Amino acid sequence: MSDTILLVEDRADDVLFMKRAFTKARVPYDLKVVNGGRQAIDYLSGEGIYSDRHSYPLPKLVFLDLSLPDVSGFEVLQWIRKGQPALKDMVIVVLTSSDLTSDIQRAYDLGANSFLSKPSEPAKLTDMVREVIGHWLSGPDRQQGSVHRAS
Amino acid sequence: MESPINILIVDDEPKNLVVLETVLDNPSYRLVRAESAEQALLALVAEEFALLILDIRMPGMTGIELAKLVKERKKTARVPIIFLTAYYSEDQHVLEGYGSGAVDYLHKPVNAAILRSKVAVFAELHLKNREVEMVNHALRTEVAERRLAEEKLQKLVEELEVFSYSLAHDLRAPLRSLRGFSDILVEDHGATLDGDALVYLRRISTSAQRMDDLIRDILAYTKVARAEFPLTSVDVGKLIQDVAAIYPSLQPDQADINVAPNLPAVLANEAALVQVFSNLLGNAVKFVSHGVRPRVNVRGEEVDGFLKLWFEDNGIGIPKEAHDRLFNLFTRLNRSEDYEGTGIGLAIVRKAASRMGGTVGVDSEPGRGSRFWVMLKKAQQTSQLSGLAQKSVLDQSR
Numbered sequence: 129m130s131d132t133i134l135l136v137e138d139r140a141d142d143v144l145f146m147k148r149a150f151t152k153a154r155v156p157y158d159l160k161v162v163n164g165g166r167q168a169i170d171y172l173s174g175e176g177i178y179s180d181r182h183s184y185p186l187p188k189l190v191f192l193d194l195s196l197p198d199v200s201g202f203e204v205l206q207w208i209r210k211g212q213p214a215l216k217d218m219v220i221v222v223l224t225s226s227d228l229t230s231d232i233q234r235a236y237d238l239g240a241n242s243f244l245s246k247p248s249e250p251a252k253l254t255d256m257v258r259e260v261i262g263h264w265l266s267g268p269d270r271q272q273g274s275v276h277r278a279s
Numbered sequence: 280m281e282s283p284i285n286i287l288i289v290d291d292e293p294k295n296l297v298v299l300e301t302v303l304d305n306p307s308y309r310l311v312r313a314e315s316a317e318q319a320l321l322a323l324v325a326e327e328f329a330l331l332i333l334d335i336r337m338p339g340m341t342g343i344e345l346a347k348l349v350k351e352r353k354k355t356a357r358v359p360i361i362f363l364t365a366y367y368s369e370d371q372h373v374l375e376g377y378g379s380g381a382v383d384y385l386h387k388p389v390n391a392a393i394l395r396s397k398v399a400v401f402a403e404l405h406l407k408n409r410e411v412e413m414v415n416h417a418l419r420t421e422v423a424e425r426r427l428a429e430e431k432l433q434k435l436v437e438e439l440e441v442f443s444y445s446l447a448h449d450l451r452a453p454l455r456s457l458r459g460f461s462d463i464l465v466e467d468h469g470a471t472l473d474g475d476a477l478v479y480l481r482r483i484s485t486s487a488q489r490m491d492d493l494i495r496d497i498l499a500y501t502k503v504a505r506a507e508f509p510l511t512s513v514d515v516g517k518l519i520q521d522v523a524a525i526y527p528s529l530q531p532d533q534a535d536i537n538v539a540p541n542l543p544a545v546l547a548n549e550a551a552l553v554q555v556f557s558n559l560l561g562n563a564v565k566f567v568s569h570g571v572r573p574r575v576n577v578r579g580e581e582v583d584g585f586l587k588l589w590f591e592d593n594g595i596g597i598p599k600e601a602h603d604r605l606f607n608l609f610t611r612l613n614r615s616e617d618y619e620g621t622g623i624g625l626a627i628v629r630k631a632a633s634r635m636g637g638t639v640g641v642d643s644e645p646g647r648g649s650r651f652w653v654m655l656k657k658a659q660q661t662s663q664l665s666g667l668a669q670k671s672v673l674d675q676s677r
Contacts, residue, residue: 141459
């Protein structure tokens with residue numbers, strides 16, 4: 129069974145783009161998708177159907193959108209980083225269309241490992257997925273806390 | 280009509296009060312009589328007076344004692360008093376004890392002309408005070424109203440910023456989809472599409488990109504036009520180098536960017552200055568004839584406490600008649616087929632410069648390149664500092 133990466137994204141188009149990028153990048157990870165912040169917390173805490181860890185394994189990395197309809201990405205980030213010791217090694221990559229300095233600062237303050245702007249070209253998204261996974265999930269000596277930004 | 284001037288006259292002899300009323304008979308005065316110090320106190324509590332005319336020798340509480348109470352009471356402390364005394368030599372030392380201009384005295388029997396003129400002086404003073412009071416009150420009200428309006432405006436601006444940001448954010452998401460899906464069609468299904476279909480898809484993609492650029496630039500413009508603008512000392516030379524290092528079109532393999540050394544620090548907002556430099560440098564390397572390697576020279580000139588930064592390029596130049604409208608929003612001088620652009624960049628430059636107390640301008644002719652300049656306040660007075668010394672001043676100020 130391959131490792132899992134979780135995408136928290138409410139826009140169907142962006143989910144499609146990400147799925148394609150995963151296929152194109154040929155990364156050995158299984159992409160799971162949840163469409164809101166509430167669902168993300170349910171998934172990560174193993175609520176309801178997500179208690180089946182065989183079908184819904186804990187992810188090694190989360191791509192987290194900030195503007196979500198129910199519980200915001202910031203709230204999810206805060207929930208994970210404050211009081212979820214089991215998830216402390218999980219990498220959180222904020223992937224959003226915001227480029228507000230205040231959002232970037234807040235995301236890092238709340239414990240995001242990385243803050244990336246959604247690329248407008250599918251090819252760039254593929255490169256980004258490959259880079260992010262290569263950077264955070266390859267080898268035993270993962271670089272913690274370094275700042276990595278796509279253009 | 281002006282409200283009358285209240286004058287309290289106090290004497291235990293009714294006939295003395297009648298004399299005072301006769302002497303001071305004037306439509307602008309309203310005389311209130313009291314036949315004892317106690318009555319006077321009641322009157323003083325009931326209304327405000329511009330002047331007290333006070334007999335000193337009265338049975339019960341004397342005029343002197345009454346005056347002491349009047350001066351002690353905060354509300355009446357500043358009411359001027361004219362004492363009337365028949366025993367000048369005995370009362371003199373007490374009266375001198377007051378020593379202040381708001382207290383005066385007159386001999387009995389009263390000289391009508393002197394009393395009238397003294398009362399007139401105090402009445403005049405009272406009117407002046409009343410006027411000042413009114414102006415003060417109006418000013419205070421205006422200041423308070425203005426502060427309230429400013430707070431409201433500030434709130435509105437903040438709301439508008441959030442609104443325009445989320446609007447732009449929401450507008451850009453579908454554009455990203457439009458662009459993304461047409462790119463995917465070309466990439467993944469290009470082989471099964473004919474030539475026309477591919478051209479149309481590219482046009483969809485280009486349009487989406489163009490719309491996205493427009494939204495991004497309008498957003499940048501509104502940010503520069505509205506955002507808070509704290510000014511700090513900025514090392515321009517370093518900032519220009521930083522900007523040149525970030526943008527792909529400004530890399531050494533694409534263009535020659537030469538920045539003069541030891542440019543003095545300016546008083547500016549760094550984020551806004553990044554917008555200014557990136558737009559000026561971006562334009563300088565963009566508008567060149569086909570096949571020409573862009574070359575930009577940045578140098579400074581010190582003018583009366585300002586730094587005039589010149590951006591000189593080897594581009595296609597700009598006709599004189601276009602110089603005036605060049606810095607307006609949505610001004611484009613070239614077909615988008617030749618040079619891409621939104622027509623917002625130089626509007627951002629001008630808006631940012633003016634918000635930092637600076638100015639911008641251009642000197643250019645077709646075929647001879649352009650020389651754009653931006654004038655910014657220097658951060659400190661002394662201009663003879665070497666680059667090294669300036670750097671240490673900058674470091675300290677951080």
